[in-house]
Amino acid sequence: MLSLDIIAxxxxxIFQVSWLLIAVPxxxxxxxxxVGDHANGVAPLLGVAGVAIPLGxxxxxxVTMLNxxxxxxxxxxxxxxxxxxxxxGVSFALLIDQLSILFVLLITGVGTLIFIYSCGYMADDPGxxxxxxxxxxxxxxxLVLVLADSYLLLFVGxxxxxxxxxxxxxxxxxxxxxxxxxxKAFMVNKVGDLGLFAAIALMFTQFGSSDFHAVNARMDSSxxxxxxxxxxxxxxxxxxxxxxxxxxxxLLDAMEGPTPVSALIHAATMVTAGIYLIVRSHxxxxxxxxxxxxxxxxxxxxxxxGAWIGATKDDIKKVLAASTMSQLGYxxxxxxxxxxxxxxxxxxxxxxxxxKANLFLGAGSVMHATGGETDxxxxxxxxxxxxxxxxxxxxxxxxxxxxxxxxxxxxxxxxIAAAFEQSMVTGVALAVGAALTALYMTRLWLxxxxxxxxxxEDVKPHxxxxxxxxxxxxxxxxxxxxxxxxxxxxxxWLQPAIGNDVIAAPLIELTWQSEVAFGAxxxxxxxxxLLYRRPLAxxxxxxxxPLVRAGAxxxxxxxxxxxxxxxxxxxxxxxxxxxxxxxxEAGIDGIGSCATRASQQLHRMQGGNVRxxxxxxxxxTVIVVAALVIGIxx
Amino acid sequence: MTSEYLILSAVLFCIGVGxxxxxxxxxxxxxxxxxxxxxxxxxxxxxxxxxxxxGGQAGAFFVMVCAAAEVVVGLAIIVTVFRSKRSIDIDDMTxxxxxxxxxxxxxx
Numbered sequence: 148m149l150s151l152d153i154i155a156x157x158x159x160x161i162f163q164v165s166w167l168l169i170a171v172p173x174x175x176x177x178x179x180x181x182v183g184d185h186a187n188g189v190a191p192l193l194g195v196a197g198v199a200i201p202l203g204x205x206x207x208x209x210v211t212m213l214n215x216x217x218x219x220x221x222x223x224x225x226x227x228x229x230x231x232x233x234x235x236g237v238s239f240a241l242l243i244d245q246l247s248i249l250f251v252l253l254i255t256g257v258g259t260l261i262f263i264y265s266c267g268y269m270a271d272d273p274g275x276x277x278x279x280x281x282x283x284x285x286x287x288x289x290l291v292l293v294l295a296d297s298y299l300l301l302f303v304g305x306x307x308x309x310x311x312x313x314x315x316x317x318x319x320x321x322x323x324x325x326x327x328x329x330x331k332a333f334m335v336n337k338v339g340d341l342g343l344f345a346a347i348a349l350m351f352t353q354f355g356s357s358d359f360h361a362v363n364a365r366m367d368s369s370x371x372x373x374x375x376x377x378x379x380x381x382x383x384x385x386x387x388x389x390x391x392x393x394x395x396x397x398l399l400d401a402m403e404g405p406t407p408v409s410a411l412i413h414a415a416t417m418v419t420a421g422i423y424l425i426v427r428s429h430x431x432x433x434x435x436x437x438x439x440x441x442x443x444x445x446x447x448x449x450x451x452x453g454a455w456i457g458a459t460k461d462d463i464k465k466v467l468a469a470s471t472m473s474q475l476g477y478x479x480x481x482x483x484x485x486x487x488x489x490x491x492x493x494x495x496x497x498x499x500x501x502x503k504a505n506l507f508l509g510a511g512s513v514m515h516a517t518g519g520e521t522d523x524x525x526x527x528x529x530x531x532x533x534x535x536x537x538x539x540x541x542x543x544x545x546x547x548x549x550x551x552x553x554x555x556x557x558x559x560x561x562x563i564a565a566a567f568e569q570s571m572v573t574g575v576a577l578a579v580g581a582a583l584t585a586l587y588m589t590r591l592w593l594x595x596x597x598x599x600x601x602x603x604e605d606v607k608p609h610x611x612x613x614x615x616x617x618x619x620x621x622x623x624x625x626x627x628x629x630x631x632x633x634x635x636x637x638x639x640w641l642q643p644a645i646g647n648d649v650i651a652a653p654l655i656e657l658t659w660q661s662e663v664a665f666g667a668x669x670x671x672x673x674x675x676x677l678l679y680r681r682p683l684a685x686x687x688x689x690x691x692x693p694l695v696r697a698g699a700x701x702x703x704x705x706x707x708x709x710x711x712x713x714x715x716x717x718x719x720x721x722x723x724x725x726x727x728x729x730x731x732e733a734g735i736d737g738i739g740s741c742a743t744r745a746s747q748q749l750h751r752m753q754g755g756n757v758r759x760x761x762x763x764x765x766x767x768t769v770i771v772v773a774a775l776v777i778g779i780x781x
Numbered sequence: 782m783t784s785e786y787l788i789l790s791a792v793l794f795c796i797g798v799g800x801x802x803x804x805x806x807x808x809x810x811x812x813x814x815x816x817x818x819x820x821x822x823x824x825x826x827x828x829x830x831x832x833x834x835x836g837g838q839a840g841a842f843f844v845m846v847c848a849a850a851e852v853v854v855g856l857a858i859i860v861t862v863f864r865s866k867r868s869i870d871i872d873d874m875t876x877x878x879x880x881x882x883x884x885x886x887x888x889x
Contacts, residue, residue, distance in 0.1 A: 755875030761801050 158222045161204075161211050165224050165241055168204055168251060168294065172197040173287040179280035187276050191266040194279030198262050198286050202255035209248055217643055220245060223296050223360075235355045242296030242359065245644040246493065250293040250423060253497055257415045257504045258286055260618035264508050265407040267615035268515060278318060278405065285311035289416050293423060298347045298357040301424070305343060305388070308417045309336045315412060316404040328400035335397040339387025343424075346380040349373065363430040377431050378438025381424055382445070389421030389475045391449045396705050398472055399456070402464040406511030409464060414471045414507050415500035422475065422496055425482040426489050429645050432482075439483045443569075446479025447576045452702060454583035458590065459698030462521045463510045466591050467503070470547065473584060474499045480577060481562045488565045490638045490647040495558035501629055502546035502555060505622035509540035512615055513595060516608040523591065528600040532608045535616045537596050542623030544592050546630075548585040549668050552654075554630030561652065564660040574660070578667045585671025593679040786827040793820035805871045807859050811852060818848045 175197030179186050186193070212220045221244035229239040262282065269275040288307025295301040317329030350357045353373055354365045366374060385391070390398035401413050412418070425432065425442060432439045453473030460466045478499070481492035514521060516533055530537040546555040559581065567574030602608065610616070631654065638649045690696065697703065752763070793816055800813025822841040829837025863869045 753877075755877045757871050757874060757877075758802055758805075765798055765802065 158219065159211050159215075161207055162222045162224055162243060165204070165208065165243055165294070166226055168201045168255075169241075169287050169290045171200045172283040172290070176280045176283040176287060179276055179283070184276070190276040190279045191269075194283055195259065195262045195266065197279075197283040198255055198258040201251070201286070201290065202259050205248065205251045205255050208243060209252060212243075212245070212248060221644065229300075237297060237299055237357070239300065240296040241294040243294065245640050246423075246427065247293050249493060249497060249641075251290060253500045254286065254289050254293070254416050257500055257622070258411060260621055261407050261411045261415075261504060261508065264410075264511070264615050264618040265405075267612045268407055268511055269405065272405075274318065278315075281311055281314050281318070282408070282411070285315065285412060285417070289420075292420055296359055298343075298350060298359070298362070301427075302340075302343055302347060305384075305420065306340065308412070308420065309333065309340070309388075312336075312401070312412050312417055315408040316401045318404055318408065322403065325403040328397075328403040332397040332401050335394055336387045338394060339384040339421075342380040342383025342387075346377050346384070349377055349380070359427065366430045366434060369434075371434075374431050374434035375438055377428075378435035379441070381428050381431065382438055382442055385421030385424050385442075385479070386445065387421075388424070389418050389479065390472050391421070391445050391475065391479055392452050393704060393708070395449065395452070395472050396701070396708060399465050399468050399701060402462070402468050406464065406507060406514060409468070410504045410507035410511070413468065414503040418471060418475055419478065419496050419500065422478040422482050422492055425479075426492055426645055429485070429489060433485060439485055442483030443480050443573060444483075446476045446481075446483055447573060447580075449473065449476035449479065450577065450580035451476075451583070452704075454580055454587060455694075455698045456701055458583060458587040459695045461523050461699075463513065463523050463526075463591065463595065464507075464521050466523070466587060467506055467510055470506075470584065470587065471499075471503055473580065474503065474547070476580070477559060477562050477577065480566060480573065484565050484569055486646060486648045487568065487650075488562060488647075489645045490641045490649075491558060491561040491565060493641060493645075494633060494637050495555075495562055497633065498546065498554035498558040498626075498629055501622055502543045502553075502626035505539060505543035505619060505626050506547065508615075508619050508622065509536050509543060512536040512611045512619065515611050515615070517602060517606050520602070520606070523594040525601050525603070526595045527598045527602070528596070529608060530596040533596075533610050535610060536619060539616070539619035539623035540592075540596070542626045544588055546626035548588050548672065549581060549664065551665070552631065553627050554625070554633075557630035557634045557652075560661050560664050563664045564658065567660045567663075574663075578663050581664055582667035582671035582674075585668045586675045589672050589675025590679050593675065598679075598681075783827055783831045787824060790820045790823040790827065793817075793823065807855075807869050807871055810871065811855055815848060815852070818844055 175193050179190055179193060221242070223240050223242050225238050225240040227239050229237045231237075262279075265275075265278070265282070269278050272278065285308060288304050288311055290304070292301055292304025292308060295304060313329050313333040316332050317326045319325045347357050350362055353369055354361055356362070387394040387397075398413060398418070402409055404413070432442070450473050453469045453471070453476060457466045457469035457473060460469060474495070478492045478496050481488035481495065510521075513526065513529060513533065513536060516529070516536075517526070520526070542553075546553040549556045549559045563574060563577045563581065566577045634652050634654060638647060638652065641647055642649055700706075752759070797813045797815075797817030797820060800816065801810050804810055804813065822844050825837040825841045825844070827837075829835060829841075859869055862874065866873065
C-alpha cells in the first residue's frame with residue numbers, strides 16, 4: 148500500500164480530482180430528485196451535463212495516462228478511510244488503470260450520446276426529470292463499480308446499478324408488465340449478488356482484505372480450494388449481471404423500460420459488469436481452471452440460446468436483447484479463455500457497447516416514428532421514411548455481423564481465433580454463433596426496413612428530430628471505424644492491468660480461422676436473405692415450426708425456472724404461512740381462550756350468594772384443620 | 782370431665798355451622814352464629830378450668846361483648862334491607878356478585 152500511495156502522490160494532479168467522475172452525476176441525480184418539479188425545465192440540460200463533464204474528465208485522464216510511462220499509469224487514489232476494524236480496514240479508494248479508464252470512457256462516451264438522444268426521445272414524457280435523475284444515478288453507480296479498487300467498493304456500485312436498473316425498467320410504473328419485469332430483474336440479480344457477497348466474505352476470511360492488489364498478491368499462497376470456490380461464486384455473480392444462461396431470463400423482460408435505458412444499461416454498460424468482474428479477477432481464474440472452463444461453457448451455451456431466441460422473436464427490442472445475451476456470451480467465452488482472450492473480451496465489449504447502443508437507439512427511432520410499435524411484422528419499407536436511421540442502423544448491422552473492417556469484425560474474429568486455438572469444439576460453436584448472428588440480424592434488417600409497408604394507414608412514420616439522429620450517426624461511424632482504431636493498440640495497453648498475452652494483430656490477415664468466420668457470416672446473411680427477401684404477408688399466419696415456437700417461447704426456460712424455483716418457493720411460503728396460522732397463531736389464541744374459559748368457571752363461584760360464600764369458608768376451614776391434624780399425627 | 786365439655790362444644794359448633802349453611806332467614810342465621818360463638822365460649826371456659834387459669838374466662842367475656850355488638854349492627858342491617866326490599870330472604874341478597882341485574886330490584 149505504501150508504494151502505491153507514493154505513486155499517487157507523484158501522479159499528476161488530475162488523478163486527485165478523479166472523484167469528480169462519480170460526484171458530478173451523483174450530485175445531478177440528487178438535485179433533480181430533491182428539487183422536484185421546479186427542475187423540470189433544466190432536467191435534460193443538467194442530465195446531459197452530469198455525464199458530459201465526467202466524459203471530459205475521462206478524456207483528460209486518458210491523455211494524461213498516455214503521456215505517462217507504462218509503470219506509472221495505474222494510480223490508486225485513496226479518498227478516505229471507509230471503515231476500520233481490528234486487523235485491517237477498508238479505504239474508499241479509486242483505482243484508475245488501463246482497464247478502468249476504458250470502461251469509464253465507454254460509460255461516459257456512449258452515455259453522453261444516449262443522454263442527448265434521450266432529450267428528443269423523452270421530450271414529451273411527463274416523468275422526464277425522474278428519468279434523467281435515475282439515469283445519472285445509474286452513471287454514478289456504474290462509475291463506482293468500475294473505479295473501485297476493492298471488491299467491497301465494487302459491490303456498492305454493483306448494487307447501485309442493480310437499483311438503478313430496477314427503477315428504470317419500471318420507469319413506466321403504470322404498466323403492470325413493466326413493474327413485473329422490474330421486480331423480476333431485481334430478484335434474479337439478487338441471486339448473483341449472493342455469489343459476489345459470498346466471494347467477498349471469503350476474501351475477508353482468507354486474506355483480511357478485498358483490495359484487488361491484496362487479493363491478487365495473496366492468491367498464490369491460498370491453496371487449491373479457495374480459488375475454485377471464489378471462481379465459482381464470482382461466476383454466479385457474473386451470470387446474473389451479464390444475463391448468461393440460466394440467469395438470463397430477466398434481460399428480455401427488461402425491454403419494458405424506455406429504449407435509451409435498454410441501450411445504455413441493458414446493452415452497453417451494466418450487463419458488461421459481469422465480464423469486467425471476471426477480467427478483473429484474472430488472478431483468481433488463473434488458479435481455478437475448472438471455473439474458467441465453466442465460464443467458457445456457459446458463454447458458448449448463451450451464444451446459442453441468445454441467437455436462437457433472437458432468430459424467432461417478432462419484437463424488435465427483444466431480438467436486440469437476445470442478441471445482447473448472445474454477444475455477452477462471446478465476451479464470457481473470451482474471458483474464460485484466460486490470458487489469450489482477456490484483451491479481446493474487453494475489445495469486443497467496447498465494440499459491442501458502441502454498435503449495440505447504435506442498434507437500440509435505431510430501434511428506438513423506429514418506435515418513435517411508428518407510435519411506439521415494436522412488432523417487426525408491421526414495419527417494412529421504413530428505409531424510405533427513415534433514411535438517416537436506416538443508414539446508421541446499417542452501420543451497426545455491419546458491425547454486429549462482423550463485416551470486414553468494421554469494429555465487430557476485428558473484435559469477434561480475434562475471439563473466434565483464440566477459441567479455435569483452445570479447442571476445436573469451442574471454435575466451431577463460436578463460428579456457428581456468428582452465422583446465427585448474421586441470420587437474425589439480416590432478418591431484423593429486412594423485416595424492418597425493406598419489403599412492402601405493412602403498417603396501418605393511420606400510422607404516419609416520420610424521421611426523428613436531429614437531436615436523435617445526431618447520436619445515431621456518431622455511434623454508427625464509431626461502429627464502423629472503432630475496430631481499426633483499437634485493433635493494434637488495445638492488447639499492449641491492457642497488458643499491465645490484466646496480464647493478457649500480446650499477439651500480432653494486423654489489419655488484414657488471412658488465416659483459416661478468419662476464413663471460417665467470414666464463411667459463417669456469409670452463410671448466415673445468405674440464409675437470412677433467402678428466407679426473408681420475399682414480401683411478408685400483412686397478417687402472417689402463426690408458425691408451426693417447432694424450432695421457431697421453442698425460440699419464441701424462450702426455450703421454455705422461464706417455465707422451467709417457474710417450475711423448479713418459483714413454484715416451490717411459493718409452496719414453501721404458503722406452507723410457512725399455514726404453520727404460522729394454524730400452529731403459532733392458533734396456539735396463542737388457544738392460550739387466550741383457555742384463560743377466558745377458566746375465568747368464566749371461577750366467576751361462577753362469585754355469584755353473590757352468601758350461603759355459598761359461607762360454604763367455601765367452611766370447606767377451607769375443614770381443609771386447614773385436617774391438614775393440622777394430619778400434621779400432628781405424622 | 783374436660784373431654785365431655787369439649788365434645789358438647791364441638792357438637793354445638795357444628796349445629797351452628799349447619800344452621801348458617803342451610804337456613805335462609807337471616808335471623809335464624811344470626812342465632813346459629815350465636816350458637817357457634819357460645820360453643821367457642823364453652824371451649825374457652827373448659828380449658829380455663831382445666832388449667833386453673835382465669836385467662837380463658839376473661840376471653841369468654843370479650844366474646845360475649847363482641848357478639849352483642851355484632852347482633853346490634855346485624856339487626857340494623859336486616860331492618861334496613863327489609864325496608865327497601867320487603868324481603869329478608871338471604872338468597873335474594875346477591876348484590877356482591879357485581880353482575881348488573883343480579884339483584885331482583887334496585888336498592889335505590
